[in-house]
Amino acid sequence: xxxxxxxxxxxxxxxxxxxxxxxxxxxxxxxxxxxxxxxxxxxxxxxxxxxxxxxxxxxxxxxxxxxxxxxxxxxxxxxxxxxxxxxxxxxxxxxxxxxxxxxxxxxxxxxxxxxxxxxxxxxxxxxxxxxxxxxxxxxxxxxxxxxxxxxxxxxxxxxxxxxxxxxxxxxxxxxxxxxxxxxxxxxxxxxxxxxxxxxxxxxxxxxxxxxxxxxxxxxxxxxxxxxxxxxxxxxxxxxxxxxxxxxxxxxxxxxxxxxxxxxxxxxxxxxxxxxxxxxxxxxxxxxxxxxxxxxxxxxxxxxxxxxxxxxxxxxxxxxxxxxxxxxxxxxxxxxxxxxxxxxxxxxxxxxxxxxxxxxxxxxxxxxxxxxxxxxxxxxxxxxxxxxxxxxxxxxxxxxxxxxxxxxxxxxxxxxxxxxxxxxxxxxxxxxxxxxxxxxxxxxxxxxxxxxxxxxxxxxx
Numbered sequence: 183x184x185x186x187x188x189x190x191x192x193x194x195x196x197x198x199x200x201x202x203x204x205x206x207x208x209x210x211x212x213x214x215x216x217x218x219x220x221x222x223x224x225x226x227x228x229x230x231x232x233x234x235x236x237x238x239x240x241x242x243x244x245x246x247x248x249x250x251x252x253x254x255x256x257x258x259x260x261x262x263x264x265x266x267x268x269x270x271x272x273x274x275x276x277x278x279x280x281x282x283x284x285x286x287x288x289x290x291x292x293x294x295x296x297x298x299x300x301x302x303x304x305x306x307x308x309x310x311x312x313x314x315x316x317x318x319x320x321x322x323x324x325x326x327x328x329x330x331x332x333x334x335x336x337x338x339x340x341x342x343x344x345x346x347x348x349x350x351x352x353x354x355x356x357x358x359x360x361x362x363x364x365x366x367x368x369x370x371x372x373x374x375x376x377x378x379x380x381x382x383x384x385x386x387x388x389x390x391x392x393x394x395x396x397x398x399x400x401x402x403x404x405x406x407x408x409x410x411x412x413x414x415x416x417x418x419x420x421x422x423x424x425x426x427x428x429x430x431x432x433x434x435x436x437x438x439x440x441x442x443x444x445x446x447x448x449x450x451x452x453x454x455x456x457x458x459x460x461x462x463x464x465x466x467x468x469x470x471x472x473x474x475x476x477x478x479x480x481x482x483x484x485x486x487x488x489x490x491x492x493x494x495x496x497x498x499x500x501x502x503x504x505x506x507x508x509x510x511x512x513x514x515x516x517x518x519x520x521x522x523x524x525x526x527x528x529x530x531x532x533x534x535x536x537x538x539x540x541x542x543x544x545x546x547x548x549x550x551x552x553x554x555x556x557x558x559x560x561x562x563x564x565x566x567x568x569x570x571x572x573x574x575x576x577x578x579x580x581x582x583x584x585x586x587x588x589x590x591x592x593x594x595x596x597x598x599x600x601x602x603x604x605x606x607x608x609x610x611x612x613x614x615x616x617x618x619x620x621x622x623x624x625x626x627x628x629x630x631x632x633x634x635x636x637x638x639x640x641x642x
Contacts, residue, residue, distance in 0.1 A: 284308065288318050292394040292615050315617045319375055322615050326572065331378060331393055333370050333609040340604055341393055344612060347578065348571050352601045370609060372419040372473050376616025377428060379419035388430060390620055393613060399620040404432055404445050404454050418471015418478035424497025425450070431478050431494055433467045442467060461501050464492060472517055474524040475543040479504065481517055491517065507539045507550040520567055525553065538567055557594050569612055584608060
């Protein structure tokens with residue numbers, strides 16, 4: 183299957199690139215035209231930011247094509263005052279061209295980058311390099327480029343662009359049957375830097391996959407030395423920024439004797455290790471872990487059957503107890519991830535006003551800051567805040583009945599989010615678009631270029 187990289191711009195000819203082995207030799211002319219096409223994908227604002235960082239890059243962009251020069255200057259009027267010097271040494275142009283190509287690719291979404299990887303070995307090597315993956319991830323986080331993954335009641339998965347929810351244009355893409363069959367009935371554990379961790383219904387198998395690249399990896403089974411009575415387990419998934427590693431904490435509960443056993447999986451070593459310093463005062467873990475800023479947090483009960491919040495640092499492999507807001511144990515509360523931080527909802531199921539508190543990770547005393555409140559009619563029940571809109575004037579809420587709504591902070595009103603082709607009763611999680619790779623990863627579950635919109639299902 184081929185796809186068009188460029189369209190006719192006056193005298194520029196169309197070129198095609200093939201996925202897999204190319205049937206034609208990619209020449210410098212091809213690369214120049216592809217670069218121009220990629221530049222057109224960025225838009226004026228991104229181009230202004232790109233060109234303003236380097237005068238030589240601005241010159242190269244403007245020299246590519248007179249038509250493109252006019253388009254660029256129209257869209258980036260704030261840098262029109264910068265002069266254009268055409269007398270540039272050829273070596274400098276070569277260096278700048280490499281820099282330009284790197285900067286252009288870094289600004290493209292993952293779907294386009296996967297296509298660009300088949301242009302040449304050089305491009306593929308660049309896109310797959312660890313340095314480029316990290317730089318691209320950093321930019322995606324800065325630009326707040328997020329996707330949202332929906333988990334259906336039957337274990338099927340759907341993907342959508344988060345920003346499309348803001349203008350009622352959301353349309354989901356369903357992952358193909360090969361993935362759904364692989365982990366039928368699975369549910370989402372958590373996400374970190376674009377990787378999503380899921381566990382199957384029987385809680386016997388864990389998987390990591392990247393929704394953006396459609397690559398997956400099965401996590402090896404945990405140590406089998408668990409006594410048979412340790413049948414119930416919870417887990418948390420997150421990123422260890424100290425060791426540049428992705429880890430899964432598996433928490434096994436002994437309902438008979440009230441004991442806890444924990445093991446830790448490392449993606450870098452592909453091994454499980456026992457956690458030796460589990461606090462003695464933990465008798466039961468009552469929730470899956472929520473990862474934020476290199477730690478995983480979970481609700482538990484102590485020896486006195488009181489609710490507590492326990493945090494586990496992935497890098498230091500140490501535990502800490504986090505106090506509740508006001509240092510008083512609330513009657514109704516929920517722990518949730520929100521905008522990369524740990525948040526707690528107070529007042530859930532008890533009144534129409536829900537207070538959302540966010541843990542201030544910049545302070546050593548685990549201080550909670552009140553982020554906002556949501557006032558809803560009592561008949562709506564409890565809700566789960568997912569994320570702010572890009573304007574931060576609204577917050578997306580997941581209601582108890584599985585519906586999604588935007589809450590307006592100024593007017594204190596709500597309106598439904600219209601998501602086409604998605605069944606009711608689904609869970610969801612936000613993730614960052616990324617190229618983060620999985621060692622020994624499985625084959626493509628489904629190439630993003632082959633995405634098809636989910637079939638319309640009846641809503642009851």
